[in-house]
Amino acid sequence: MEEYLDILDENGKAMGKSASREEVHSRGLWHKTAQVLLMNNKDEIFIHRRAKNKKYYPGLWDVYFGGHVLSSETSQQALIREVQEEINLDLKKEDFQFLFDIKKADIQNGGSFINNDFAQVYLVKKDFDLTDLILQAEEIEEVKFISLAKLQEIVNAGGQNFIPREHEYELLFKALKVNRQN
Numbered sequence: 001m002e003e004y005l006d007i008l009d010e011n012g013k014a015m016g017k018s019a020s021r022e023e024v025h026s027r028g029l030w031h032k033t034a035q036v037l038l039m040n041n042k043d044e045i046f047i048h049r050r051a052k053n054k055k056y057y058p059g060l061w062d063v064y065f066g067g068h069v070l071s072s073e074t075s076q077q078a079l080i081r082e083v084q085e086e087i088n089l090d091l092k093k094e095d096f097q098f099l100f101d102i103k104k105a106d107i108q109n110g111g112s113f114i115n116n117d118f119a120q121v122y123l124v125k126k127d128f129d130l131t132d133l134i135l136q137a138e139e140i141e142e143v144k145f146i147s148l149a150k151l152q153e154i155v156n157a158g159g160q161n162f163i164p165r166e167h168e169y170e171l172l173f174k175a176l177k178v179n180r181q182n
Helices: 021-027 075-087 148-156 166-181
Strands: 003-007 014-020 028-038 044-051 062-067 099-108 113-125 141-146
Touching: 003 021, 014 021, 014 099, 021 113, 044 075, 044 148, 062 075, 075 141, 113 141, 113 166, 141 148, 148 166
Parallel strands: 028 113
Antiparallel strands: 003 014, 003 028, 028 044, 028 062, 044 141, 099 113
16 A cells, blocks of 8 residues: 655645655655654663665664654654554553654665655653564564663764764753653
């Protein structure tokens, strides 16, 4: 089944149109995505290595789960769907804590994959056992927990083997610091 995404203008306003996921990325149309950071109650971050066949940052580690917000879907609905598909973990709308919005423009694969999106970023704090997860092989190769301090150390050292998100990591660390103080 082909996925359709709502088209946004460069300010994030809905244009009242939709396009296929393929068209969105070939033409560089603005669209919505959603990302969720999963943490356990020990403040460890659940990370995953993207499958090597992915068009977008293959084989790199990522701190977020998520993806495209389909037409007629909310960000939370998209995240519930994506997390269920990718790791077989059930989330509920009330699990999500909004962290921040980010506008991203990125070109991959020699210009054949243009990703212009507005992402809503959320946090879910939930304890779960890695052995209970079922990984979607075409999406994810490996998963593990790392401490927030270890993630900051990796990012400060250049983030080798992680998706490059320099500005986004700054926003994330700031949001998590505020979250811990509340």
